[in-house]
Amino acid sequence: MPSPISLRPRVKSALLWGAVGFMAFLVLVQGYALARGPLVSITQGAGVALLVAAGSAAGAYVLEHRVAAWSAQRVVGETDSHNDAD
Numbered sequence: 001m002p003s004p005i006s007l008r009p010r011v012k013s014a015l016l017w018g019a020v021g022f023m024a025f026l027v028l029v030q031g032y033a034l035a036r037g038p039l040v041s042i043t044q045g046a047g048v049a050l051l052v053a054a055g056s057a058a059g060a061y062v063l064e065h066r067v068a069a070w071s072a073q074r075v076v077g078e079t080d081s082h083n084d085a086d
Helices: 009-035 042-084
Strands: none
Touching: 009 042
16 A cells, blocks of 8 residues: 655654754754853754754655765776786
């Protein structure tokens, strides 16, 4: 059964990377608060985390296909260089 909200894989991946960025920033703020004391208020931290999430989602959406293409070319290049050694 297909999901009621179906997203393109690229959009889904970007949103997941945004969620990772959001949570990673909140973990960093929490760690800093435990070690040194509160750096920002909860609302400020959530606001900045939303900005980080938007930035990481946008970056993932824009760069994902380029990184995949670069990685594929690199794998082909490494395979060719191993064949030349024979």
